[in-house]
Amino acid sequence: MTSQRDLKIAIYIMIIFLITGIICYASFTSPVPENPVRMMFQNKAGKVLFTHSVHSDDYTQDCLDCHHNIEDDETYNCSECHEETGDEDLPSRADAFHAQCKGCHEDLGAGPVECNSCHSL
Structure with a gap:
């Protein structure tokens, strides 16, 4: 028969493994793809889900139709320029x-x- 002491040790080991697993899972999230298929924009009015394939494939939009700042095949994050700065010449995001x-x-x-x-989500 298993003693109480052995049972407590087994439970402590299981708790340690559980905590270690949770920490490892949270620490090593998957990287964001370079060209995401869908993007979720979070804002005060409600989340907006944007699907690239609908715009590029279904509507045959060119990248430059939306990404007006492509230089040397690099696309920049919109927020880098379009921030809530109050600059009259540059609109907010x-x-x-x-x-x-x-x-x-x-x-x-x-x-x-x-x-x-x-803004439906």
């Missing part, structure tokens, strides 16, 4: 997305233009 995305949807007659259509 939200204003830039609304002008770019909603404007294109209106011009092409395709895609949502109502707030809840994009």
Whole structure:
């Protein structure tokens, strides 16, 4: 028969393995792909899920239609320039997305233009 002492040792070992596993899982998250298929934009109005393939394949949009800053095959994060700085010459990221995305949807007659259509999550 198993003694109480052996049972306690086994439980402590299991707890240590569980904690070690949780720490390892949290520490080694998978890297973000260089060209993500989908992107989730988090904001105050509600999350927006953007799918690259819909825009590039289905609507045959060129990268430069949205990424106006491609230099030497490098795309920069929109937030690097479009921050909430109050600079009149440079729109905030939200204003830039609304002008770019909603404007294109209106011009092409395709895609949502109502707030809840994009900010649905």
